[in-house]
Amino acid sequence: MNSAIRRLAVAAIILMLALMANSTYLQAFRAGELNGRNDNRRVRDDQFSVNRGPILIGSTPIAQSKPSDDRFEFQRSYPSGPVFAPVTGYYSYLYGRSAIELTQNSQLNGSDPSMVFRRVVDVVTDRRQQGASVSLTLNAAAQQAAYKGLAGKKGAVVAIEPKTGKVLALVSRPSYDPNELAGHDLTKVSAAWKRLTEDPDKPMSNRAIKELYPPGSTFKLVTSAAALSSGKYTPETKVHSPAELPLPQTTVPLVNENGRNCGGSDNATLTVALRNSCNTAFGTIGLDLGPDALREQAEKFGFGERQLPELGAVASQFPTDPNQPQTAQSAIGQFDVRATPLQMAMVAAGIANQGDVMKPYLVQSVRTADLKTVSETKPESLHQAITPEVASQLTAMMVDVVENGTGKPGRIDGVQVAGKTGTAQTSKEKPPFAWFTSFAPANDPKVAVAVMIEDANVARDDISGGALAAPIAKSVMEAVLGQ
Amino acid sequence: MSIASTSVIQIIPRSRRGVELMLLLIAIGVSVGAYVNIGITVQDKVPASTGYYAAGIGLLAFIAHMALRYRAPYADPVILPCAVLLNGLGVAMIHRVDLGLAIAAEARGATPRAPAAPQQITWTAVGIVLFLVVILVIRDHRRLQALTYTAGLAGLVLLILPLVPGLGADINGAKIWVRLLGMSFQPGEFAKLCLVVFFAGYLVVKRDVLTLAGHRFLGLDLPRARDLGPILIAWGVSLGVLVFEKDLGSSLLFFGLFLFLLYVATERAGWLLIGFLLFAGGAWFAYGTFGHVHKRVEDWLNPFNEQGVGQVANALMGQAWGGVLGRGLGQGRPELLGFYGQSDFIISSFGEELGLTGLIAIILVYTLLVERGLRTALGCRDIFGKLLATGLAMSFALQVFVIVGGVTGLIPLTGLATPFMALGGTSLVANWAIVALLLRISDQARRPQTPAAPVSDETIAMAVQKQ
Numbered sequence: 001m002n003s004a005i006r007r008l009a010v011a012a013i014i015l016m017l018a019l020m021a022n023s024t025y026l027q028a029f030r031a032g033e034l035n036g037r038n039d040n041r042r043v044r045d046d047q048f049s050v051n052r053g054p055i056l057i058g059s060t061p062i063a064q065s066k067p068s069d070d071r072f073e074f075q076r077s078y079p080s081g082p083v084f085a086p087v088t089g090y091y092s093y094l095y096g097r098s099a100i101e102l103t104q105n106s107q108l109n110g111s112d113p114s115m116v117f118r119r120v121v122d123v124v125t126d127r128r129q130q131g132a133s134v135s136l137t138l139n140a141a142a143q144q145a146a147y148k149g150l151a152g153k154k155g156a157v158v159a160i161e162p163k164t165g166k167v168l169a170l171v172s173r174p175s176y177d178p179n180e181l182a183g184h185d186l187t188k189v190s191a192a193w194k195r196l197t198e199d200p201d202k203p204m205s206n207r208a209i210k211e212l213y214p215p216g217s218t219f220k221l222v223t224s225a226a227a228l229s230s231g232k233y234t235p236e237t238k239v240h241s242p243a244e245l246p247l248p249q250t251t252v253p254l255v256n257e258n259g260r261n262c263g264g265s266d267n268a269t270l271t272v273a274l275r276n277s278c279n280t281a282f283g284t285i286g287l288d289l290g291p292d293a294l295r296e297q298a299e300k301f302g303f304g305e306r307q308l309p310e311l312g313a314v315a316s317q318f319p320t321d322p323n324q325p326q327t328a329q330s331a332i333g334q335f336d337v338r339a340t341p342l343q344m345a346m347v348a349a350g351i352a353n354q355g356d357v358m359k360p361y362l363v364q365s366v367r368t369a370d371l372k373t374v375s376e377t378k379p380e381s382l383h384q385a386i387t388p389e390v391a392s393q394l395t396a397m398m399v400d401v402v403e404n405g406t407g408k409p410g411r412i413d414g415v416q417v418a419g420k421t422g423t424a425q426t427s428k429e430k431p432p433f434a435w436f437t438s439f440a441p442a443n444d445p446k447v448a449v450a451v452m453i454e455d456a457n458v459a460r461d462d463i464s465g466g467a468l469a470a471p472i473a474k475s476v477m478e479a480v481l482g483q
Numbered sequence: 484m485s486i487a488s489t490s491v492i493q494i495i496p497r498s499r500r501g502v503e504l505m506l507l508l509i510a511i512g513v514s515v516g517a518y519v520n521i522g523i524t525v526q527d528k529v530p531a532s533t534g535y536y537a538a539g540i541g542l543l544a545f546i547a548h549m550a551l552r553y554r555a556p557y558a559d560p561v562i563l564p565c566a567v568l569l570n571g572l573g574v575a576m577i578h579r580v581d582l583g584l585a586i587a588a589e590a591r592g593a594t595p596r597a598p599a600a601p602q603q604i605t606w607t608a609v610g611i612v613l614f615l616v617v618i619l620v621i622r623d624h625r626r627l628q629a630l631t632y633t634a635g636l637a638g639l640v641l642l643i644l645p646l647v648p649g650l651g652a653d654i655n656g657a658k659i660w661v662r663l664l665g666m667s668f669q670p671g672e673f674a675k676l677c678l679v680v681f682f683a684g685y686l687v688v689k690r691d692v693l694t695l696a697g698h699r700f701l702g703l704d705l706p707r708a709r710d711l712g713p714i715l716i717a718w719g720v721s722l723g724v725l726v727f728e729k730d731l732g733s734s735l736l737f738f739g740l741f742l743f744l745l746y747v748a749t750e751r752a753g754w755l756l757i758g759f760l761l762f763a764g765g766a767w768f769a770y771g772t773f774g775h776v777h778k779r780v781e782d783w784l785n786p787f788n789e790q791g792v793g794q795v796a797n798a799l800m801g802q803a804w805g806g807v808l809g810r811g812l813g814q815g816r817p818e819l820l821g822f823y824g825q826s827d828f829i830i831s832s833f834g835e836e837l838g839l840t841g842l843i844a845i846i847l848v849y850t851l852l853v854e855r856g857l858r859t860a861l862g863c864r865d866i867f868g869k870l871l872a873t874g875l876a877m878s879f880a881l882q883v884f885v886i887v888g889g890v891t892g893l894i895p896l897t898g899l900a901t902p903f904m905a906l907g908g909t910s911l912v913a914n915w916a917i918v919a920l921l922l923r924i925s926d927q928a929r930r931p932q933t934p935a936a937p938v939s940d941e942t943i944a945m946a947v948q949k950q
Binding site: 001002003004005006008009012013015016018019020022023024026027028030031032033034035037039040041042043045071 | 590743746747748750787792799800801802803804805806807815816819834838839842843846847849850853854857858860861866869873876877880883884887888891892893
């Protein structure tokens with residue numbers, strides 16, 4: 001009998017070991033997965049009660065946590081909420097997080113592995129966990145200028161420092177107030193959420209990076225870059241530029257917006273073609289170079305890649321296999337060419353930085369509550385899109401656009417501005433998009449900017465588009481240059 | 484071949500009551516420490532009820548200890564401290580969840596429920612009283628053998644009681660409660676005790692017949708077909724409990740205990756095989772036939788289903804939240820499990836606040852309790868005592884495995900009480916009776932054998948039977 005009892009004793013131990021093994025699997029190995037679940041109230045409540053670090057521009061917080069006396073110990077607040085909403089995002093108990101609040105979450109709440117030592121110290125000294133602060137590259141004046149410029153419009157502005165890739169301004173309007181979503185009165189929060197998500201103007205969509213638009217004539221910069229880089233063209237090369245360019249395989253010709261030839265010539269130079277934004281000239285170049293050369297050039301500027309991981313921008317697109325008329329349309333930024341305002345700012349920034357496109361970034365540094373640096377972002381080159389020679393040729397052509405062509409509204413007294421206008425349309429019924437992309441000063445660029453205005457209620461020509469978008473770009477550039 | 488030489492291991496007789504006292508002091512210290520810790524973290528002060536709690540647990544443990552000193556001086560010194568520790572920690576955690584529920588109710592603007600911890604302390608006192616009764620009244624466990632069939636009948640009646648109209652109550656889908664005089668009881672907890680007595684007494688008599696081999700199959704001696712009666716009846720009763728009372732846990736517990744004792748009595752592994760096949764068949768049948776069993780299995784396989792966060796999922800997230808070291812007492816969210824955080828899911832509350840480390844420590848205390856019980860069985864000099872001790876010890880093992888396994892997602896969840904810890908009077912009281920019986924048997928097993936002592940009638944009868 002005793003041998004049977006002994007076997008049962010062993011069996012009992014095996015049962016208990018199975019319990020311990022299973023608990024070990026659950027609590028040591030599966031814990032991460034379970035703690036990462038959206039429906040995990042423990043984690044959500046806990047993080048909502050953490051003294052979350054601020055999001056800073058310089059030393060000014062644009063998102064901060066202050067003690068609150070309700071069931072969550074801290075209240076997140078956003079001074080000038082709508083101005084910075086596309087960057088900070090929101091932090092809501094019911095609806096989670098977005099933008100910087102989302103991507104920098106582990107830094108802001110102090111749970112990032114890089115802060116593990118600090119957390120141990122906090123536990124030992126019985127101090128409350130405090131999140132790190134995230135400093136952004138934004139220029140507050142430029143951001144405010146862009147926000148003001150877009151008042152009453154639907155659109156976006158992105159400004160970049162060409163030499164580093166620092167994002168100086170990133171605005172989308174109409175915007176929303178993240179304070180409404182961060183509140184602790186959950187009934188109000190859900191009402192605000194409902195209102196914001198059902199608003200037909202989509203105030204929570206980030207037009208600067210998450211939406212794709214036909215770039216229109218601003219894409220002619222890319223086509224020009226491809227032309228100059230091919231070696232077959234110089235700024236003085238004469239290009240076939242009639243009022244109407246008949247296209248192969250179709251009866252629909254490519255036309256100039258004003259219905260005339262290019263600057264009074266059927267064979268204008270590349271410089272003149274860009275100055276007057278002649279569709280037929282760039283259609284001719286597009287047909288000459290072919291879609292692959294255009295796509296390659298576009299990709300060197302950043303098309304086809306998701307940029308700015310801090311906010312998760314979508315990738316801009318150049319059509320995969322266009323036929324000849326589609327290629328001609330693509331060369332002027334129509335057909336299926338789609339770009340974010342961020343991408344068009346990168347094109348200008350790349351040209352400004354001697355062809356070297358820098359990786360755009362928003363997070364300058366992360367510091368713990370006692371100001372120890374956790375991480376610091378260093379500028380990084382994305383691609384050498386064009387040679388410095390081609391870049392200086394293009395710069396001269398863009399200066400000419402602002403001084404003598406469609407971009408006149410972008411001029412700044414005493415500063416040489418290089419720019420390009422654009423209007424683009426998706427269909428005949430919808431109002432076109434107005435674009436302006438530029439950088440300044442042309443000889444030593446400090447800022448590159450792209451402005452896009454959705455549903456611009458203007459005539460379908462570049463002069464009107466420039467007139468609408470360029471003043472906004474101008475005020476942003478002035479803000480950066482301190483004028 | 485004498486029974487003494489094959490079935491009894493020699494233990495040098497020492498009373499070890501001093502050791503027990505030391506261990507008890509540690510157990511009480513840990514429990515009171517947990518209680519105070521909870522007060523400090525949740526309410527920022529040493530709780531006013533600490534004195535009541537410490538005096539209650541301490542006094543009760545001391546009374547039990549003194550009873551052993553006088554009436555069972557050779558009893559196992561580890562079993563009582565294990566039980567006191569589990570009981571004490573259980574009350575502390577019940578108190579912790581009380582506080583959490585009160586805070587949550589306040590936040591909702593609702594009136595908090597009456598705290599459950601004082602109630603549990605009262606039940607502990609009742610349990611200790613029963614413990615004393617068992618130790619003082621039952622001077623020799625072999626007397627229980629005379630009650631074999633009485634115990635069997637009592638066990639069956641207790642099992643059926645919840646089904647009596649007007650008496651039984653349906654709580655959380657299981658019909659295992661009886662409402663009497665405004666209080667709820669789970670008669671199944673005492674049925675367990677009665678049935679183990681019955682199984683042991685019955686098998687002492689029938690073991691020889693059941694040991695006879697029938698066919699040999701795959702290296703196992705299978706019993707004769709005509710001897711299958713008892714196991715089929717046990718199986719049928721278990722299935723009946725499952726079908727009519729919808730109590731998966733008790734059903735499994737009763738059948739498992741019978742099977743284990745049958746195996747120990749006959750030493751025929753063939754019984755285990757037959758039992759396992761019967762169990763598998765029954766489980767498969769229940770899974771296919773009964774909605775509540777089906778749902779339990781589904782919840783186990785896929786705790787995170789589209790119906791939102793259920794109990795099991797909630798418990799799993801609580802334990803994950805605790806991680807390896809735990810949130811610390813008073814710093815988790817066990818109240819998110821509601822009332823279950825102090826009853827069926829109390830183990831999950833421990834996992835959350837004490838972490839994997841604390842959970843393993845608790846499982847080890849249970850293991851110790853079980854193994855000391857089985858050790859008692861090994862040392863016991865009579866067959867009835869051996870079977871009884873094995874049954875009682877294994878009832879803890881099975882119960883802990885089934886409920887902890889269910890809460891931690893190892894097996895489908897079945898409602899069994901976590902011994903000594905979970906909120907619930909009947910279970911607590913019954914468990915104290917079980918521990919008292921185990922201690923009584925161990926006293927006999929470890930007592931110095933005086934050669935001159937008269938040999939009891941049963942032993943002679945058995946020796947005769949053996950020859």
